[in-house]
Amino acid sequence: MIIVTGATGRLGRAVVERLLERGGPDGLGVSVRDPGAARDLADRGVRVRRGDFDDPAALAHAVEGADRVLIVSGPADAAAHRRAVDAAAAAGARRILYTSHMGARRDSPFAPMPAHAETEDDLRRSGVACTALRNGFYAATAVQLMGQALTTGQLVAPEDGPVSWTAHADLADAAALALDGALDGVTAPLTGPQALDFGDIAALASELTGRDITRVTVADDEWTAGMVARGVPEGGARMLLGMFLASRRGDFAAVDPALGELLGRPATTFAEVLAASTGG
Structure with a gap:
């Protein structure tokens, strides 16, 4: 099963729509803070469960049975992202994907960038095959x-x-392709x-x-x-x-030409x- 977190946000929702277009709802689940906001996805056959990076128990339930998990990054909170990585690994996911950033650097003056860099390190330490999408x-x-x-x-x-x-639309297409195994490790800047x-x-x-x-x-x-x-x-x-x-x-x-090359x-x-x- 593919699980997408943050599926009511702009990027997460767009990724889910791409996956629905490509393969339908079978084997597709989402983790959202408010399941009511994703009721239309449930009506279309997507598995909708409450998941919150600050609630480990709910997060574990949301990613249960996952084969691949796309963690759509939230605010500049590496600890919250780490809990999502840990939950995906504990659920037995074969691959964890994360929406990182082209500017991910520990010394960046822009707060989300050090958090992205830290999460990339957590992915590497997870022991699970991973993809960091440097969006x-x-x-x-x-x-x-x-x-x-x-x-x-x-x-x-x-x-x-x-x-x-x-x-956003290009990055959603890229994430959907990455969930199909198109990318591994830390990507070139997309x-x-x-x-x-x-x-x-x-x-x-x-x-x-x-x-x-x-x-x-x-x-x-x-x-x-x-x-x-x-x-x-x-x-x-x-x-x-x-x-x-x-x-x-x-x-x-x-x-970088990587995004256009991936999208064709x-x-x-x-x-x-x-x-x-x-x-x-």
């Missing part, structure tokens, strides 16, 4: 960080660096075809919308204060600032993602 940075994050730029004409953000923004900074994104948005959108760079503290003023908890704003700090170092700049088609460009989100 590119979600393109949807850049769209979200544009904020009100399409309305105000200004894309306001701290100094950044190039990022190989990657489409990225979009270009690395773009926010200046590039402002130019693309201008081209798509036909209006001038200017990239405005602000000081780190000013941007953080602005996020807090808009209701973002200070800890969350500072964590997000870490993304900009890491991108300045080039941590997310790698562009070109990886989705950021321009395509932006056009879909803006109706352009």
Whole structure:
């Protein structure tokens, strides 16, 4: 049986849909915090069980009988991921897959990255065949960080660096293929075809919308204060600032052909993602 955790999230749900398209519901289960949110999957024949990385007993029940487990990473919590790895190994899974990140590094200023690196180590120590999917940075994050730029004409953000923004849909396809045994160990970066900074994104948005959108760079503290003023908890704003700090170092700049080669088609460009989100 294949078990997918986090199946009500954007990536997890997309992976489940790919698996349903490829093989139907037989032998497919999901682990979700709220089974009610996955009722439609249960109606389609998917095994739905409550699973919570912070509840070992529930997690053990959710992955019971698993042959392959895809652990869709949550917040920057390596201890929670470790419990999921341990549960999958205890359930007798033959392979554990984990959605890691291209920027997984112990020394990263962006909090999720050290957590990813630690979980990769836990996978290696599990004694189970494993796959760490080094996913590119979600393109949807850049769209979200544009904020009100399409309305105000200004894309306001701290100094950044190039990022190989990657489409959720491509990464879902890759995970489904990996569950079929297409990948082993720590993968090459699974990225979009270009690395773009926010200046590039402002130019693309201008081209798509036909209006001038200017990239405005602000000081780190000013941007953080602005996020807090808009209701973002200070800890969350500072964590997000870490993304900009890491991108300045080039941590997310790698562009690799591995994703397109795996999919057998070109990886989705950021321009395509932006056009879909803006109706352009």
